[in-house]
Amino acid sequence: MVSKNIVDRDEVVIKFVGDSGDGMQLTGTLFSDTAALAGNDLATFPDYPSEIRAPHNTVAGVSGFQVHIGRTKIHTSGDLCDVLVAMNPASLKANLKWAKPGATVIVDADSFEEDAFTKAGYTQNPLDDSTLSGFNLIKAPISSMTRDALAEIGLDSKTAEKSRNMFALGIVCHLFSWNGEVTQSILAQKFKNKPNIISANKLVLEAGYSYADTVEALPTLRVQPTKEIKKGRYRNITGNIATAWGFLAASERSGRPIFLGSYPITPATDILQELAKHKSLGAKVFQAEDEIAGICSAIGASYTGSLALTTTSGPGLSLKSEAIGLAVMTELPIVIVDVQRGGPSTGLPTKSEQSDLNQALFGRNGECPVVVIAAGSPVDCFYSAYESAKIAMEHMTPVILLTDGQQANGSELFRIPRVYDLPRINPPIAEANDPDYQPYKRDPKTLARQWALPGTDGLRHRIGGLEKENITGNVSSDPANHQLMVNLRQAKVDKVADFIPKLEVTGDPDADLLVVSWGGTHGTMLTAVSEIIGQGKKIAHAHFKYIMPLPKNTKEILGKYKKIVVCELNMGQFVNYLRMTHPEFKYEQFNKVQGLPFMVSELVVKFNQLLEEK
Amino acid sequence: MIKNTIERTSVELTKEDFVSDQMVKWCPGCGSHAILSSIEKVFPKIGYRKENFMVVSGIGCSSRFPYYVNTYGIHGIHGRAAAIASGVKIASPRLSVWMATGDGDSMAIGGNHFIHIIRRNIDVNILLFNNQIYGLTKGQYSPTTPMGAITKSSPQGTIEHPFNPGELVLGAQGTFFARATDNNPKLMVDVMFEAAKHDGTSIVEILENCVIFADKTHAAVTAKDLRDDFQVILKHGEPLIFGTNKDKGIRLNGTLLEVVKIGENGITEKDLLIHDQYSHDPGIHLMLAKMAPPHFPMAFGVIRSAMYPTYDDMVEDQITLAKNTSKIRCVDDLLNSGETWEIK
Numbered sequence: 001m002v003s004k005n006i007v008d009r010d011e012v013v014i015k016f017v018g019d020s021g022d023g024m025q026l027t028g029t030l031f032s033d034t035a036a037l038a039g040n041d042l043a044t045f046p047d048y049p050s051e052i053r054a055p056h057n058t059v060a061g062v063s064g065f066q067v068h069i070g071r072t073k074i075h076t077s078g079d080l081c082d083v084l085v086a087m088n089p090a091s092l093k094a095n096l097k098w099a100k101p102g103a104t105v106i107v108d109a110d111s112f113e114e115d116a117f118t119k120a121g122y123t124q125n126p127l128d129d130s131t132l133s134g135f136n137l138i139k140a141p142i143s144s145m146t147r148d149a150l151a152e153i154g155l156d157s158k159t160a161e162k163s164r165n166m167f168a169l170g171i172v173c174h175l176f177s178w179n180g181e182v183t184q185s186i187l188a189q190k191f192k193n194k195p196n197i198i199s200a201n202k203l204v205l206e207a208g209y210s211y212a213d214t215v216e217a218l219p220t221l222r223v224q225p226t227k228e229i230k231k232g233r234y235r236n237i238t239g240n241i242a243t244a245w246g247f248l249a250a251s252e253r254s255g256r257p258i259f260l261g262s263y264p265i266t267p268a269t270d271i272l273q274e275l276a277k278h279k280s281l282g283a284k285v286f287q288a289e290d291e292i293a294g295i296c297s298a299i300g301a302s303y304t305g306s307l308a309l310t311t312t313s314g315p316g317l318s319l320k321s322e323a324i325g326l327a328v329m330t331e332l333p334i335v336i337v338d339v340q341r342g343g344p345s346t347g348l349p350t351k352s353e354q355s356d357l358n359q360a361l362f363g364r365n366g367e368c369p370v371v372v373i374a375a376g377s378p379v380d381c382f383y384s385a386y387e388s389a390k391i392a393m394e395h396m397t398p399v400i401l402l403t404d405g406q407q408a409n410g411s412e413l414f415r416i417p418r419v420y421d422l423p424r425i426n427p428p429i430a431e432a433n434d435p436d437y438q439p440y441k442r443d444p445k446t447l448a449r450q451w452a453l454p455g456t457d458g459l460r461h462r463i464g465g466l467e468k469e470n471i472t473g474n475v476s477s478d479p480a481n482h483q484l485m486v487n488l489r490q491a492k493v494d495k496v497a498d499f500i501p502k503l504e505v506t507g508d509p510d511a512d513l514l515v516v517s518w519g520g521t522h523g524t525m526l527t528a529v530s531e532i533i534g535q536g537k538k539i540a541h542a543h544f545k546y547i548m549p550l551p552k553n554t555k556e557i558l559g560k561y562k563k564i565v566v567c568e569l570n571m572g573q574f575v576n577y578l579r580m581t582h583p584e585f586k587y588e589q590f591n592k593v594q595g596l597p598f599m600v601s602e603l604v605v606k607f608n609q610l611l612e613e614k
Numbered sequence: 615m616i617k618n619t620i621e622r623t624s625v626e627l628t629k630e631d632f633v634s635d636q637m638v639k640w641c642p643g644c645g646s647h648a649i650l651s652s653i654e655k656v657f658p659k660i661g662y663r664k665e666n667f668m669v670v671s672g673i674g675c676s677s678r679f680p681y682y683v684n685t686y687g688i689h690g691i692h693g694r695a696a697a698i699a700s701g702v703k704i705a706s707p708r709l710s711v712w713m714a715t716g717d718g719d720s721m722a723i724g725g726n727h728f729i730h731i732i733r734r735n736i737d738v739n740i741l742l743f744n745n746q747i748y749g750l751t752k753g754q755y756s757p758t759t760p761m762g763a764i765t766k767s768s769p770q771g772t773i774e775h776p777f778n779p780g781e782l783v784l785g786a787q788g789t790f791f792a793r794a795t796d797n798n799p800k801l802m803v804d805v806m807f808e809a810a811k812h813d814g815t816s817i818v819e820i821l822e823n824c825v826i827f828a829d830k831t832h833a834a835v836t837a838k839d840l841r842d843d844f845q846v847i848l849k850h851g852e853p854l855i856f857g858t859n860k861d862k863g864i865r866l867n868g869t870l871l872e873v874v875k876i877g878e879n880g881i882t883e884k885d886l887l888i889h890d891q892y893s894h895d896p897g898i899h900l901m902l903a904k905m906a907p908p909h910f911p912m913a914f915g916v917i918r919s920a921m922y923p924t925y926d927d928m929v930e931d932q933i934t935l936a937k938n939t940s941k942i943r944c945v946d947d948l949l950n951s952g953e954t955w956e957i958k
Binding site for chain 2: 033036037039186189229230231232233234235236245248249252257259261278279280281282284286288289290292293296297298299300301302303304305306308322323325326330416417418419454455456457458459460461462463464465466474475
């Protein structure tokens with residue numbers, strides 16, 4: 001044992017990388033659960049290829065999991081990592097560029113054999129040349145020591161191979177000054193029906209921990225428990241699971257049964273899979289034959305009184321366009337979730353972008369307004385789903401909820417709410433035998449028509465995609481009526497602005513520079529803005545969650561600043577929407593379309609540059 | 615287990631209960647008028663509450679149907695009626711769901727939804743108006759238009775092999791298929807009742823005449839002077855007999871069907887095929903569905919009506935099971951399930 005000084009850190013970013021079969025997702029999850037139980041705030045992001053098992057030891061097959069933990073409030077999964085754990089040469093090759101200069105790089109030295117590093121694209125062993133000279137390299141014999149640890153319980157080397165990730169996790173536990181007990185108990189819970197796996201993993205984890213104790217070059221860090229998060233009961237949650245749960249909560253609170261019609265598509269499929277698990281909550285989940293059937297079945301379910309949903313990603317939203325038009329014309333509540341990915345076409349299925357905004361706002365035939373809401377973080381997916389369902393049902397309108405691959409698969413700590421504390425949801429359900437019932441008669445406050453459920457006495461009516469006569473809902477091609485109905489459908493969506501929160505400005509509201517963001521970039525923007533403020537400079541930040549309609553005070557806020565820059569992961573779709581809706585202001589834009597999130601550092605550089613310009 | 619949860623009516627219903635106040639805008643002489651009038655006879659007699667009927671359609675002449683029946687209804691988008699109807703029935707199994715569709719709507723743009731609703735056996739009654747033409751777009755060939763037919767989009771004759779809807783239904787593991795013609799209202803009413811009784815997806819193909827764009831397209835089987843010799847009306851448990859003089863029959867000779875004359879070569883009624891609409895094996899049903907002139911009569915009535923569990927019932931069963939066994943009984947249970955911890 002070597003004695004080491006413990007270094008206190010406010011935050012640390014660690015990334016676990018390896019071959020697709022190396023168990024990096026499990027390792028990352030175990031690490032983040034341990035950190036959470038140790039009292040740290042955190043955010044995670046898995047990074048995996050679209051291929052299920054790309055060829056062994058190739059860069060194409062690298063799977064990773066990044067965790068950002070802190071004593072302070074954590075808003076992003078981190079730019080570059082302080083600690084990189086690489087289980088094979090290919091994962092080192094693919095990820096070294098994401099490590100900070102001087103980062104601790106822990107590798108399984110046993111895996112750096114000639115064919116493996118050649119396959120990864122290295123001409124010579126990167127552990128022996130200058131590749132890693134700028135880093136604190138720990139060459140750990142992970143494979144062989146794992147085998148040794150398991151030899152005593154007689155496990156063959158193939159099974160032993162699968163436990164390598166636990167050896168690495170043991171090293172990391174030591175690195176963070178955790179004794180490993182918490183991780184052991186999480187493991188025991190996870191594999192409670194597989195005692196053999198628990199005992200093997202325990203042995204290997206301990207072996208890794210003991211090994212770390214002997215390595216002088218390995219630092220020991222400590223991230224103290226955070227004091228910045230509110231008291232309460234917490235769990236870790238990904239954006240997709242949060243989305244599914246938000247809808248379940250909305251179903252319970254509204255009393256409307258939940259129906260999802262969906263077709264599997266990356267990165268939205270988890271929502272379908274999660275809701276399918278919850279039949280005990282009455283969730284009816286229909287895996288349709290295609291995207292169109294997904295939304296059309298939801299429209300059918302909506303007509304009968306269900307909280308109706310369809311979930312998809314960009315290409316699927318394209319396929320649903322015509323049916324969204326039907327929901328607009330029939331004025332039925334439905335939430336369409338688009339977990340955005342890199343486009344166009346099949347694009348970058350496992351990568352993240354904000355490039356479906358134009359499609360969500362405008363991608364339909366005719367004058368076809370829908371409410372558009374964008375979630376701001378994995379946890380915000382819960383509240384955004386809840387609110388989308390509430391608005392859809394109370395205003396009798398389709399709502400498109402935009403999340404993205406980064407939020408969907410990323411996780412953060414979720415302070416568990418009580419369903420009873422969530423806002424009430426009161427859909428305008430028509431009463432049986434109401435003599436005044438008319439299919440397209442509207443509530444003057446919301447302009448929503450009533451929801452008349454099949455099976456109810458005295459409310460039989462027909463609706464459809466042909467233009468409807470005002471009030472009666474009969475088919476009509478009268479020119480003046482069409483104009484009126486087009487106006488009414490728009491006005492109904494515009495009126496949602498009376499029911500949503502005002503836009504808030506954070507940072508320094510008295511600054512000259514306003515930085516604007518929307519959707520999933522919220523955390524990165526917050527972090528960058530607080531860094532600028534930490535540098536003693538003035539900067540204001542406005543983040544949009546409500547896109548259509550925009551908050552009522554949007555104009556007032558935008559009008560207060562000398563300079564506005566809109567940052568988004570596309571070519572400028574939101575900034576152009578602002579140019580269209582608020583042409584009186586001048587906007588600068590900052591865009592990136594690489595399938596990757598913004599890095600805090602690049603935002604800080606941009607903001608500083610804007611602050612320096614006169 | 616098959617359960618019918620559709621609420622029954624406590625009062626006697628009549629045709630008037632289902633007549634809508636909308637003007638029927640089909641062409642004079644269109645077969646759809648007869649189909650509508652058959653439905654108006656069938657709905658009041660099924661025994662369900664009038665508020666529990668729901669009619670769904672896609673796009674095309676046939677799909678204007680929901681506006682003309684006073685029930686709950688959705689006039690959907692082209693080809694998607696089966697998907698909309700699936701959502702209606704799964705979400706609300708207590709409704710009697712009917713779908714009006716055409717050969718363009720369900721055989722072409724909606725072909726995918728058509729085969730999948732059938733494969734799943736969702737309890738929806740589908741009326742397939744087959745006039746072998748696109749009417750509402752004014753006369754282009756459809757997937758059931760006979761090969762060689764001259765239409766506006768096939769001036770030299772079509773070069774496509776038409777679908778036989780019956781083959782498609784059975785190929786998709788259909789549990790119910792019946793055929794009728796628009797000029798035989800009694801038969802239409804009979805098969806619509808049978809469809810209503812069947813639990814699962816019921817397809818009723820109605821050979822319909824389009825007076826404007828495909829007049830007499832079905833004349834080889836529906837013309838007054840031909841129909842007795844070219845239609846065999848199936849009845850469960852009875853031999854297949856047809857012909858103006860009721861002297862022709864269908865028998866199974868080896869593995870093939872054969873038209874025989876009763877009384878010739880010592881053939882009696884006992885030699886004829888006895889129709890078994892409930893048989894699980896679809897082999898004979900498929901042969902019957904494929905029969906067509908000039909060598910065979912076309913089969914009408916219920917060709918297949920086999921009992922299988924329905925998708926919508928199985929959904930309810932899974933939900934009941936989950937509610938009885940799961941520890942998660944409300945969303946608060948869910949939010950607090952698995953790994954959670956307290957920050958004090």
